[in-house]
Amino acid sequence: MIFKEKIILSFIILIQVTSFYAQTNFFVLAKNGLNVRLDSNLNSKKIGKFNYAEKIKLLEITDKYFEVKDNGKIIKGQWYKVTGKSNTKEIITGYVFSVFLTKPKQKDIFEFILYDDNYDNFYFTAKKEKSTSSFITNGEEINFLRGDIIEIEWEEVIIKSAGDEGVKELNNRLLKVKKIKNGIVSNFRKNYKKKIKYYYTDNYSQWYLDYIYLNIEYYIANSKNKLIRDFIKKKEQLEYSIENRRRNGINYLVIGISHTSEFKTSYLQWLYYNEKNKKLYEYNLSNDKLIEFKY
Secondary structure, three states: OHHHHHHHHHHHHHHHHHHHHHOOEEEEOOOOOEEEEOOOOOOOOEEEEEOOOOEEEEEEEEEEEEEEEEOOEEEEEEEEEEEEEOOOOOEEEEEEEHHHEOOOOEEEEEEEEEEEOOOOOOEEEEEEOOEEEEEEOOOOOOOOOOOOEEEEEEEEEEEEOOOOOOOEEEEEEEEEEEEEEOOHHHHHHHHHOOOOEEEEOOOOOHHHHHHHHHHHHHHHHHOOOHHHHHHHHOOOOOEEEEEEEEEOOEEEEEEEEEEEEOOEEEEEEEEEEEOOOOEEEEEEOOOOEEEEOOO
């Protein structure tokens, strides 16, 4: 009797697992397409290929693991049995390497960088170690500051590029996000309690002024400049000027961080921002050199 119950229970579990696999969809990550094989080994015949970003259905996860070298890196995965539309528009069923497929949902810890609502899709960027990722939002308000540690839950989805009909790109769609820990800018605002003032003469959009403000605030919060650190400690008013300037054939946005007292302005640090490469440089006056500020 016990034996029969075990058989029935195993049968129920098998049905549930198979049902889960049958309902799971993935997208192809391989930019050059993903080969589909007749059987679950590298010597098996290729029966077709799935295009990049093609949606396919998972039928079975095998217990066959292996590793390959891709762009000099060793990547590990296993064989999945899938079905979907090939690059010749035929429906094919076969085996593919799991590493080149998306995951339905993912969750991880990141450092927040920037929220940007200046494009067709609202998105924010965050980094983990040296890798930076972008996440498309559904229009919800993102109130984090640069350096905040956040937990993100997301899924990979297909987005068609505006103006490029038929061009599909894989993107990360935000599902949930929450702050885990304040970053250096959040702590700076909490302790300094002042808005940094700024001045400009050229015609800049408010979006761009806000973007520059966040970058300069992040610089000031991280700066090792002794004068800037002293003014922060004393909670003295800091400010900066903005102007366009050309240096060695390159256009820069030049920022002068300063402090004003009794109608006298003392410049504490000059910064050069290169819009093309998005890099910020400290100006070394004694050597007349630009030194990249490492974010």
